[in-house]
Amino acid sequence: MKVLVVGNGARENAIVEAFSRSKHxxxxxxxxxxxxxxxxxxxxxxxxxxxxxxxxxxxEFAAKEKPEFAVVGPEAPIVAGAADELEKLGIPCVAPKKxxxxxxxxxxxxxxxxxxxxIVGNPAFAVFKKWSGDISEADVMEAMRKFVEALNxxxxxxxxxxxxxxxxxxxxxxxxxIADGLHYAKRCIEEDGYVVIEEKLxxxxxxxxxxxxxxxxxxxxxxxxxxxAYEDDKGPNTGGMGTYSDSNHSLPFxxxxxxxxxxxxTQAMLEAVNEETGEKFRGVMYGGFMATKAGVRLIExxxxxxxxxxxxxxxxxxxxxxDVCRAVISGNLKNTPLEFAKKATVCKYVVPNGYxxxxxxxxxxxxxxxxxxxxxxxxxxxxxxxxxxRLGGSRxxxxxxxxxSLSKAERIAEEGVKSIEGPVFHRRxxxxxxxxxxxxxHMQNIRKQ
Ligand code: AMP
Ligand code: GLY
Numbered sequence: 001m002k003v004l005v006v007g008n009g010a011r012e013n014a015i016v017e018a019f020s021r022s023k024h025x026x027x028x029x030x031x032x033x034x035x036x037x038x039x040x041x042x043x044x045x046x047x048x049x050x051x052x053x054x055x056x057x058x059x060e061f062a063a064k065e066k067p068e069f070a071v072v073g074p075e076a077p078i079v080a081g082a083a084d085e086l087e088k089l090g091i092p093c094v095a096p097k098k099x100x101x102x103x104x105x106x107x108x109x110x111x112x113x114x115x116x117x118x119i120v121g122n123p124a125f126a127v128f129k130k131w132s133g134d135i136s137e138a139d140v141m142e143a144m145r146k147f148v149e150a151l152n153x154x155x156x157x158x159x160x161x162x163x164x165x166x167x168x169x170x171x172x173x174x175x176x177x178i179a180d181g182l183h184y185a186k187r188c189i190e191e192d193g194y195v196v197i198e199e200k201l202x203x204x205x206x207x208x209x210x211x212x213x214x215x216x217x218x219x220x221x222x223x224x225x226x227x228x229a230y231e232d233d234k235g236p237n238t239g240g241m242g243t244y245s246d247s248n249h250s251l252p253f254x255x256x257x258x259x260x261x262x263x264x265x266t267q268a269m270l271e272a273v274n275e276e277t278g279e280k281f282r283g284v285m286y287g288g289f290m291a292t293k294a295g296v297r298l299i300e301x302x303x304x305x306x307x308x309x310x311x312x313x314x315x316x317x318x319x320x321x322x323d324v325c326r327a328v329i330s331g332n333l334k335n336t337p338l339e340f341a342k343k344a345t346v347c348k349y350v351v352p353n354g355y356x357x358x359x360x361x362x363x364x365x366x367x368x369x370x371x372x373x374x375x376x377x378x379x380x381x382x383x384x385x386x387x388x389x390r391l392g393g394s395r396x397x398x399x400x401x402x403x404x405s406l407s408k409a410e411r412i413a414e415e416g417v418k419s420i421e422g423p424v425f426h427r428r429x430x431x432x433x434x435x436x437x438x439x440x441x442h443m444q445n446i447r448k449q
Contacts, residue, residue: 214280
């Protein structure tokens with residue numbers, strides 16, 4: 001049998017590796033916009049298009065290869081309707097169609113859906129539209145001012161659509177205060193026609209990914225990501241510098257009740273999306289949540305596996321991923337276990353010097369022997385004509401340590417980083433006891449208030 005994987009990052013490297021462990025006699029074919037050396041070695045066919053959105057090429061490749069099903073990794077092709085295209089060819093996807101993809105593609109869609117179906121976990125929010133007709137620019141600015149004043153100036157401004165995490169600005173972090181926030185909100189309106197403003201949530205963030213066949217949710221271990229580029233959560237936002245997950249599949253600052261609430265919100269959202277779109281949402285629902293004093297709140301949903309969250313969970317997946325995908329597609333997830341080893345994982349991305357604002361590119365990066373229980377998943381690295389690895393300018397290689405405890409997994413990931421040589425840096429603090437204790441104490445203080 002044959003499966004198609006769309007995408008060529010470290011996340012897809014982890015997915016392809018999980019497929020390679022399948023007991024089925026499997027051929028893996030890949031549709032990518034670059035050659036990923038970590039993926040290519042598993043692929044029986046590897047098609048490189050100029051873009052993952054080149055659906056004509058995707059259709060051609062899929063029609064030639066005739067895979068049983070496809071897994072679409074990144075958000076851009078999902079939101080643009082890759083699953084619609086493939087399903088027209090009779091190839092089912094572990095990814096929602098374009099309508100369901102709005103869950104990730106539009107922050108306004110998700111917030112309004114939660115409101116309409118009265119799902120708990122929504123922060124206070126409002127969508128402001130561009131001035132027109134009787135409503136002047138001054139009216140819209142005044143309405144926004146009133147709204148943020150009612151939030152005591154504690155708010156977040158979100159440009160709609162896919163922005164790679166860079167369209168969100170938070171008061172206190174990226175925005176100095178009300179004037180600054182309103183200025184940014186106005187710019188968003190001018191660009192997109194509208195903007196979402198919402199209450200700033202205070203707490204600890206966590207990622208929970210569920211596979212779903214449209215009815216049943218199968219949870220993956222909870223993961224915490226680190227968006228800031230530098231240690232101690234300083235510096236610009238990135239796609240994610242690293243992640244950790246504990247051996248009990250939770251996180252040290254979460255309660256069992258937090259996990260129950262996240263599942264309840266996601267189950268209610270799944271039903272709401274199905275109802276709203278008139279079709280079953282199939283694939284991944286990945287909630288970015290905030291544990292707060294008042295309970296779990298939703299930051300956003302993604303319609304795909306997280307990167308680097310996928311790198312934590314796939315190497316410890318004990319179930320056969322082919323069986324799980326088949327169950328997602330046939331609607332039989334209820335009877336198909338999704339199991340993970342009781343292991344802690346710590347993932348650290350090595351990134352080019354200067355990342356994310358002015359990353360160097362094209363320099364050589366070398367990978368030496370990895371320590372035991374350490375995985376290296378390739379992201380933005382290219383193989384040159386002489387077989388040397390070169391930095392591509394974005395997150396380069398994800399090193400994942402796997403062990404019985406977080407502290408051991410962290411040390412293995414650090415050892416793994418030492419086997420990489422080149423002009424790169426990484427966050428040493430991710431997964432360390434010091435950082436995790438700070439998260440735990442932060443959350444204890446919040447819950448006490
Ligand atoms: P998003 O693209 O919606 O995931 O937002 C990017 C980041 O902005 C999140 O990971 C949070 O750190 C932060 N963020 C988004 N919404 C909120 C909120 N309502 N309150 C506090 N922080 C937020
Ligand atoms: N790790 C963040 C994301 O995948 O969106």
